[in-house]
Amino acid sequence: MPELCLVCWVLLLGLAQACPEACDCGEKYGFQIADCAYRDLEAVPPGFPANVTTLSLSANRLPALPEGAFREAPLLQSLWLAHNQIRVVAAGALAPLGHLKSLDLSHNLISDFAWADLHALHALQLLKMDSNELDFIPRDAFRSLGALRSLQLNHNRLHTLAEGTFAPLAALSHLQINDNPFDCTCGILWFKAWALATAVSIPERDNIACSSPHVLKGTPLGRLPPLPCSAPSVQLSYQPSQDGAELRPGFVLALHCDVDGQPAPQLRWHIQTPRGSVEIASPNVDADGRVLPSALAADGQPRFQAFANGSLLIPDFGKPEEGIYSCLATNELGSAESSVNVALATPGEGGEDALGRRFNGKAVEGKGCYTVDNEVQPSGPEDNVVIIYLSRAGTPEAAVVKAGGPEQRLPGLLWLAQSLLLLFLTCTCF
Template identity: 45%
Template sequence: MAGRLLQLLALWTIVVGVVQCCPELCSCQDKFAHQFADCAYKDLLVVPLGLPSNVTTVSLSANKIKILKSKSFINITQVTSLWLAHNEIVTIETDTLAALVQLRNLDISYNKIVNFPWQDLLNLTALQLLKMNNNEMLNLPKDAFSTLKDLRSLRINNNKFTTIVQGTFNALTSMSHLQIFNNPFTCSCSLEWLRDWILTTKISVPEPNVVSCEAPEHLKGTMVTLIPKLDCKAPTVKISYEPNMENTELYEGSMVILNCEALGSPTPQVSWEVTAGNQNNLFPLPSSGEANDVPINDKTTNNRFLIFRNGSLIIPRMSKKEDGNYSCSAVNDLGKAESGVKLAMTGTPKSAAIQRWTRSVHL
């Protein structure tokens, strides 16, 4: 019996030791009824192993960590506060943060993060404070914060965001503080909404004088709230063709000319896409330079069709090889428009049939 009690006591000692273990360079203690692990200012290169499984606050600030692996925090899912500021983090692997469903405070500021695993945030529905400022992030998805209804303070200032999509902050019904200053915003039609939103929202948006435009050049340094009203029009596309194939029989060997007229403000990026002869080719038209008589497509395709800067596409000799879809698209900040024709050689004598289609998507 005594031996059995000794075994149980030894087992209990091991269990308690596992729960209360602490990485060598860290300090672990109970603080205000929370389990606190202080690993800051230790010159750590990685997240240390052996953090207590019941820890609720982890400070890893001011170290030299460069990467957060997907399993870095897999054994400390009770964490409510995670401090990672002032490291050298470049990469955060997908699923690194997704398991921390009780997280309320996350600080990854003052790092070198370019690509953040935004999908991880979808799980962190308890977040109240999110500090991502002073990184090098480029892209902010529209749905990045779509599940963070309890978020009160968001700091994404001092990154490299050039735009913020309308609707990005719609789900943040508890937010009272938003920092977006010192980002190199492109003040085009897609950012007009932000001007109006800042002027009308009840959320605090500090330092509005440096919530400013980096581009275009004539607006550089202008506060976003002072962007003048812009002439913004979604793109439209219209294809005309010669000869008028709806009224004319087109024989094999005939020349076909398709003209793409694209309108919009700002000036849309126009492209021809050709799917013919078991090949698919995309030809973006140069956005600058004078229109000229030199086709933009190279010798691999220009013996079959010619594409010019002005939007014209010429098929010098219509044949079965040129059967296919010819579509012209135009894209700007407000959306995308696309129009196309389908050409097919049919019947005897050989003639061409044409079908037309159009579609538009507004952002």
């Protein structure tokens, strides 16, 4: 047994004395230090002592930090990597360093950074990422850095910041973020308000300035004039062409999403049907009314047609098109959504009774309900159901559909006839 213990101590001593050939290792002020700066290194060398707490790799020629680059040094508290040529920090390069308190990645070329690795660095107090090529920071990048005191992001390529980016940094006392090419649009106004109200020290405030738009170029963020901004709002509606109109099988369902907000929101549709989910992020019908290839189903026929004015048409509505139709609008200030649930039934299937039960159920709850015959404006999928009833066959004729926006004439696609009864019912509760 004594011999075994001696072997263990020898092995431990050997680990403590290990050091890469290109580096100098030793103890100073109670810290185990590995100095590998100014060695023209092009990769992180192997062979560090397991108990090293401070590692300097500054002023080398490292092009990247791969996964597991510091696996041999799990007790690191300080890591200095400034003045290299690092472009990429891969996922898993920094995550194992749960004891890290100081990290210097400044004066590199970093554009691709594994932000999720920061979630494991709960002890981090200093983070220097200035003088890089960063153009984006995820909203939750700093969510686990409650101990961080100093953050340096100056001299990067940041155009905007997600609202609440710095909210998790409860201990933050120093922030450098000057000399970034900020787009001074509505999405940056929260940062102006936060910077004016925070107790965090923010030096060189006049150099936190607008790069665009041109009329505001050079304007310090703190002196940015009021901008006409508003979060998105949406109103999803549909208009039967006339009460009690009868249509032949394969009729058209028309929805319209009326969107408001500044800057102009981006509109997309989310459709959930028995066939699965469909996302439409941009118009698939051009300004001349021609259907783009992206709107065509496998049989070459258009299934969903999205227009630039916010209208959505289903040219051949049937059971496979039943489901929830959602209109979503997003701009720099937020998002809004409105949905409607569309069902198809034939007389005698009990659809009318089912809708009646919905009315009666809401009445029991003490909520008022009403029907709108000509125009329906739902606010959500739960209390808004469109039930379409089918009747007999008939002869088609050309149709013009108005869906809450500019008139859309659909030659050769949309036909009205006196054959199917189109009945729109909704229950709006208050």
